Amino acid sequence: MPELPEVETTRRKLEPLLLGRTIVRIEHDAPDKYRDTHRAHGRVVRDLTRRGKYILARLQDPDGHEDDAELIVHLGMTGGFRYEPGPHTRVTLHTDEGAIYYQDARKFGKWAVVDPGAYASMPTLAGMGPEPLGDDFAVDAFVRAAATCGPVKPWLLSQVPVAGVGNIYADESLWRARIHPAQRRLTLDEATRLHAAIREVMAEAVQAGGSTLSDGTYAQPDGLSGLFQQQHNAYARDGEPCARCGTTITKSVLAQRGTHHCPACQVRRD
DNA sequence: ACGTGAACCTGCCGGC
DNA sequence: TGCCGGCAGGTTCACG
Numbered sequence: 394m395p396e397l398p399e400v401e402t403t404r405r406k407l408e409p410l411l412l413g414r415t416i417v418r419i420e421h422d423a424p425d426k427y428r429d430t431h432r433a434h435g436r437v438v439r440d441l442t443r444r445g446k447y448i449l450a451r452l453q454d455p456d457g458h459e460d461d462a463e464l465i466v467h468l469g470m471t472g473g474f475r476y477e478p479g480p481h482t483r484v485t486l487h488t489d490e491g492a493i494y495y496q497d498a499r500k501f502g503k504w505a506v507v508d509p510g511a512y513a514s515m516p517t518l519a520g521m522g523p524e525p526l527g528d529d530f531a532v533d534a535f536v537r538a539a540a541t542c543g544p545v546k547p548w549l550l551s552q553v554p555v556a557g558v559g560n561i562y563a564d565e566s567l568w569r570a571r572i573h574p575a576q577r578r579l580t581l582d583e584a585t586r587l588h589a590a591i592r593e594v595m596a597e598a599v600q601a602g603g604s605t606l607s608d609g610t611y612a613q614p615d616g617l618s619g620l621f622q623q624q625h626n627a628y629a630r631d632g633e634p635c636a637r638c639g640t641t642i643t644k645s646v647l648a649q650r651g652t653h654h655c656p657a658c659q660v661r662r663d
Numbered sequence: 664a665c666g667t668g669a670a671c672c673t674g675c676c677g678g679c
Numbered sequence: 680t681g682c683c684g685g686c687a688g689g690t691t692c693a694c695g
Contacts (some may be wrong), residue, residue, distance in 0.1 A: 395689085396688060396689090396690060399688075421679050437672060446688095446689080468673090468688085468689090468691080469690080470672090470686075470687070470688055470689055471672090471673080471674090492695090497672095498671095498673055499671085499673050499689095500673070501689060503690085515690090515691095517689090517690060517691080543665075545667065547666080548687060559688055560688060560689085561688060603688095604688080606687085606688070608674085608675070609674095610688080611688070647668075648668095649667085649669090650689095651686080651687080
């Protein structure tokens with residue numbers, strides 16, 4: 394389900410429910426996937442932030458007798474929060490003002506409560522690149538790194554050059570920047586275009602509340618759908634005409650991921 | 664130090 | 680109708 398726009402939308406919906414609330418109990422039956430959640434019990438949620446596709450909550454001990462802790466939530470492919478329990482509810486988060494339910498059909502999502510900033514058990518989070526919508530996402534550093542990169546789509550998916558780009562938004566950004574998904578070693582122009590495209594696509598997708606695909610797995614906690622799928626130009630548009638040139642969008646497999654591009658606008662060099 | 668591929672899971676959809 | 684293969688928004692680890 395969730396790339397940066399979906400996770401950010403989820404975070405915004407969760408924030409008013411959790412900020413300042415005491416976590417009474419986190420209930421589940423998979424301690425390997427939802428680790429050390431007992432450490433959250435009795436702690437107060439002081440802030441709710443996001444890094445890439447991870448939701449982070451700073452948890453403060455109200456008595457000050459113990460150090461703060463940090464709750465990390467990654468939604469995997471199909472994770473999401475709901476106001477009501479359902480057939481795929483995996484975790485129930487009880488606060489002093491009610492409960493919220495985490496559902497995850499495929500169970501790829503993970504939770505952990507750790508010491509603040511202790512991300513060793515989540516290597517992708519530990520090595521996360523800059524936020525695409527933040528000031529730290531510098532075009533010159535991106536251009537320099539892109540000049541020696543391997544196939545550009547898998548490179549983006551690694552979360553190292555920039556945080557939060559997944560399969561949908563990689564395809565959409567590469568379409569917008571007119572770059573072939575398997576292109577290596579981007580030129581100055583290509584990397585500059587891609588940097589801008591990532592920022593634009595992410596900003597527009599956040600604005601639209603993310604993308605809800607045809608299976609409807611991703612929705613906001615109140616059940617509302619995102620709307621950005623209506624603006625997709627590449628992802629799941631195979632067989633349809635390119636909005637820019639009319640050529641049929643094709644689908645292929647790259648790094649084990651379904652990949653959509655326009656064979657006329659996105660031509661691979663050498 | 665890469666890049667690739669399998670593994671982790673369940674559900675849904677299309678084809679036969 | 681029913682079974683089966685293929686595919687799905689991600690991360691991690693084991694290889695070569």
